[in-house]
Amino acid sequence: MTVPGNNLDRWYDSYADRTAGLAASEVRALFAVASRPEVVSLAGGMPFVSALPKELITGAFERVMRDHGPTALQYGSGQGLPSLREHILDVMALEGIRAGVDDLVVTTGSQHALELVTKLFINPGDVVLAEAPSYVTAITVFKSFQAEVAHVEMDDLGLIPESLRQAIARLKSESKTIKFLYTVPTFSNPAGVTLSWERRLEVLEIARANNILVLEDNPYGLLYFGERPPHAMRSVEEDGVIYLGTFSKTLAPGFRVGWALAPHAIREKLILANEAAVLSPSSFTQHVVAEYLGSTDWQAQIATFRDVYRERRDAMLTALDDYLPDLSWAVPAGGFYVWATLPPNIDSRSMLPRAVKELVAYTPGTAFYADGSGRNTLRLAFCYPTPEYIREGIRRLSTVINGELELLTTFDQTGPLPVARVAASISNPPANLG
Amino acid sequence: MVAARQARVLVLAGGISHERDVSLRSGRRVADSLIQQGLSVEIRDPDASLLGYLRSERPDVVWPALHGASGEDGSLRGLLDFIGIPYVGSRAGAARLAWDKPTAKVVVGRAGVLTPTSIALPRDTFRELGAHSILEQISEEFSGPLVVKPAQGGSAQGVSIVEDRALLARAMVDAYTYCDVALVEQKIVGTEIAVGVIDSGGGPVALPAVEIEPRLGIYSFEARYNAGETRFFVPARLDAAVADRSARAALAAHEALGLRHLSRVDLIIDRMGAPWFLEANVLPGLTETSLLPQALEAAGHDLGWVYAALAQAAISESQLGQ
Numbered sequence: 239m240t241v242p243g244n245n246l247d248r249w250y251d252s253y254a255d256r257t258a259g260l261a262a263s264e265v266r267a268l269f270a271v272a273s274r275p276e277v278v279s280l281a282g283g284m285p286f287v288s289a290l291p292k293e294l295i296t297g298a299f300e301r302v303m304r305d306h307g308p309t310a311l312q313y314g315s316g317q318g319l320p321s322l323r324e325h326i327l328d329v330m331a332l333e334g335i336r337a338g339v340d341d342l343v344v345t346t347g348s349q350h351a352l353e354l355v356t357k358l359f360i361n362p363g364d365v366v367l368a369e370a371p372s373y374v375t376a377i378t379v380f381k382s383f384q385a386e387v388a389h390v391e392m393d394d395l396g397l398i399p400e401s402l403r404q405a406i407a408r409l410k411s412e413s414k415t416i417k418f419l420y421t422v423p424t425f426s427n428p429a430g431v432t433l434s435w436e437r438r439l440e441v442l443e444i445a446r447a448n449n450i451l452v453l454e455d456n457p458y459g460l461l462y463f464g465e466r467p468p469h470a471m472r473s474v475e476e477d478g479v480i481y482l483g484t485f486s487k488t489l490a491p492g493f494r495v496g497w498a499l500a501p502h503a504i505r506e507k508l509i510l511a512n513e514a515a516v517l518s519p520s521s522f523t524q525h526v527v528a529e530y531l532g533s534t535d536w537q538a539q540i541a542t543f544r545d546v547y548r549e550r551r552d553a554m555l556t557a558l559d560d561y562l563p564d565l566s567w568a569v570p571a572g573g574f575y576v577w578a579t580l581p582p583n584i585d586s587r588s589m590l591p592r593a594v595k596e597l598v599a600y601t602p603g604t605a606f607y608a609d610g611s612g613r614n615t616l617r618l619a620f621c622y623p624t625p626e627y628i629r630e631g632i633r634r635l636s637t638v639i640n641g642e643l644e645l646l647t648t649f650d651q652t653g654p655l656p657v658a659r660v661a662a663s664i665s666n667p668p669a670n671l672g
Numbered sequence: 673m674v675a676a677r678q679a680r681v682l683v684l685a686g687g688i689s690h691e692r693d694v695s696l697r698s699g700r701r702v703a704d705s706l707i708q709q710g711l712s713v714e715i716r717d718p719d720a721s722l723l724g725y726l727r728s729e730r731p732d733v734v735w736p737a738l739h740g741a742s743g744e745d746g747s748l749r750g751l752l753d754f755i756g757i758p759y760v761g762s763r764a765g766a767a768r769l770a771w772d773k774p775t776a777k778v779v780v781g782r783a784g785v786l787t788p789t790s791i792a793l794p795r796d797t798f799r800e801l802g803a804h805s806i807l808e809q810i811s812e813e814f815s816g817p818l819v820v821k822p823a824q825g826g827s828a829q830g831v832s833i834v835e836d837r838a839l840l841a842r843a844m845v846d847a848y849t850y851c852d853v854a855l856v857e858q859k860i861v862g863t864e865i866a867v868g869v870i871d872s873g874g875g876p877v878a879l880p881a882v883e884i885e886p887r888l889g890i891y892s893f894e895a896r897y898n899a900g901e902t903r904f905f906v907p908a909r910l911d912a913a914v915a916d917r918s919a920r921a922a923l924a925a926h927e928a929l930g931l932r933h934l935s936r937v938d939l940i941i942d943r944m945g946a947p948w949f950l951e952a953n954v955l956p957g958l959t960e961t962s963l964l965p966q967a968l969e970a971a972g973h974d975l976g977w978v979y980a981a982l983a984q985a986a987i988s989e990s991q992l993g994q
Contacts (some may be wrong), residue, residue: 245887245901245907250899262893267692270693271689274717588846588849592850642849643847645795645848649841
């Protein structure tokens with residue numbers, strides 16, 4: 239008699255193909271250690287919400303319950319609360335965007351907007367163009383809809399237009415269907431760089447000429463440390479851009495309130511897709527955010543966040559100069575991240591267990607590529623730890639890197655080391671990785 | 673005497689080892705099972721407040737579900753001995769022996785159980801003697817595929833199967849990212865099994881062997897913790913004589929290492945039906961996809977009942993001064 243055995247999941251053969259990346263992994267497990275207080279985590283992109291005075295939020299909560307209790311606790315509109323959408327227009331105006339209140343769809347964080355847009359446009363095998371490197375959880379979404387992610391090179395001024403042209407030409411010659419260009423043009427996650435104004439115009443022109451939609455994701459635009467960054471791409475292009483915004487970085491991610499600003503036909507489909515997914519985004523948190531925006535000097539609060547993050551950025555850059563002068567990195571003029579390049583023989587992903595042992599965590603660069611590139615890069619988030627912790631974290635990281643270099647030097651005499659055995663991309667990254 | 677039904681049990685899970693995530697899963701499963709048995713259970717992530725808590729609250733028994741360092745290397749168990757709080761599982765000294773794979777292989781080998789030819793190499797040895805000459809020597813001494821793993825640790829983290837010698841250096845580097853000593857072992861081709869050993873007071877008993885058949889051929893971290901990625905056969909598809917030899921090998925390893933209450937012994941059965949000892953785990957995984965719970969259920973045991981019985985055994989032995 240044949241014994242069938244047990245694979246502990248009787249539905250294993252029933253899952254959809256798009257779930258292939260939804261799996262526990264060795265690297266994901268390592269990030270569990272980063273939540274311990276002993277570990278200086280430079281991995282997650284968690285906003286420093288403690289800089290937000292609690293009374294501002296508790297006051298908004300109380301007023302919502304007092305003045306709007308029954309509606310705040312009820313289902314709402316699939317498009318989002320009208321009063322909140324009015325406030326969002328004010329927020330977007332700071333980045334040069336003029337729009338109407340009906341052009342907006344409120345979503346459960348901009349991450350959900352990203353998913354809805356992908357759901358609307360992507361058939362299996364369609365191509366999404368994305369910066370190299372690109373936001374890790376966007377890649378996860380694109381892959382979950384079985385898109386092919388084609389990376390486009392960037393430099394210190396952001397996406398390189400000529401590389402974009404070449405990528406489009408190559409993909410077209412392969413008869414691939416390019417659906418949209420996903421970009422975080424301002425203080426990008428993870429690279430920290432900003433697309434120049436001239437390049438914004440050029441990228442829009444290339445997209446227009448090739449009939450490619452632009453998905454502009456802008457979580458960090460108001461978190462600048464010096465000069466204001468260029469206006470959003472959506473400020474000069476209405477029909478060809480879907481713009482994603484969020485309160486996760488300028489208020490708090492716990493509210494899960496973001497939005498999409500889209501051309502009208504797309505917007506109508508987004509509303510229907512939003513309703514199909516969640517019926518309506520949370521009425522309660524939308525009311526609280528609207529109340530907060532209507533009753534506080536929210537721009538002053540964003541200025542406070544800017545001061546906090548500027549100090550931390552500076553602490554990280556100083557520590558890098560002091561402890562790891564041989565690394566190279568771009569200086570971010572805003573946002574949350576420093577993108578560092580290690581000596582070419584170091585694989586930041588296979589080095590991660592050593593870092594965790596030394597009680598420091600970072601995000602390996604491969605997480606930000608769909609194709610396994612970026613092995614000798616890593617992302618360092620300066621948003622959450624205090625400046626003192628950041629310095630200590632970089633000191634520990636220098637010990638880790640020096641130990642790794644010593645080990646690799648020992649083995650290099652046997653010939654070039656093959657790439658690490660670990661898989662190329664990080665599947666299903668933890669929620670707080672950001 | 674504290675009866676098990678009234679016992680206050682502290683389950684420890686988490687920690688800062690590389691296996692924190694697995695430990696949290698094991699700990700929650702153990703706690704849930706004990707609660708279903710009517711015990712009073714608290715679950716804690718060990719941190720700087722733990723020892724103060726233990727001294728002031730004095731739980732009747734600690735149920736460590738900590739994988740990796742501190743949980744399995746004997747250090748936490750030693751501290752519990754100092755404080756005088758009973759705990760489930762092996763004593764500190766025995767845990768230390770089992771935790772270090774090269775040491776465990778020597779001890780179990782001396783007890784007459786086969787174990788694959790191996791060499792333990794600290795990373796400093798490569799620096800001192802030169803990587804090229806050492807790797808060349810390894811290639812001369814061993815034939816066929818090798819297994820390279822950290823000398824300490826679990827969940828297959830840092831483990832490589834090396835079939836192409838050109839990949840040996842990379843495998844060494846990957847092992848050293850987890851531990852400063854790597855174990856290079858001859859890979860035995862055969863059936864991979866795990867044998868759980870349980871002793872709640874009546875002497876160690878071997879559970880039915882669990883046969884492991886990973887979908888992609890290697891029992892990696894991903895194959896261990898993603899349901900569906902490995903097919904298990906409990907009892908293993910072994911003839912009675914081989915199953916008996918495997919059980920005896922597991923018991924011999926458990927006893928040679930001086931383990932207590934529970935362990936999981938990993939073996940490979942070669943083509944001739946001989947069991948080869950790979951390693952022993954003093955705190956085997958207790959998650960939904962782990963091997964020991966499958967073996968317990970296959971033997972007709974209720975998990976909660978067994979976990980509670982082990983807690984009671986720890987309390988009783990402590991009261992008897994054992």
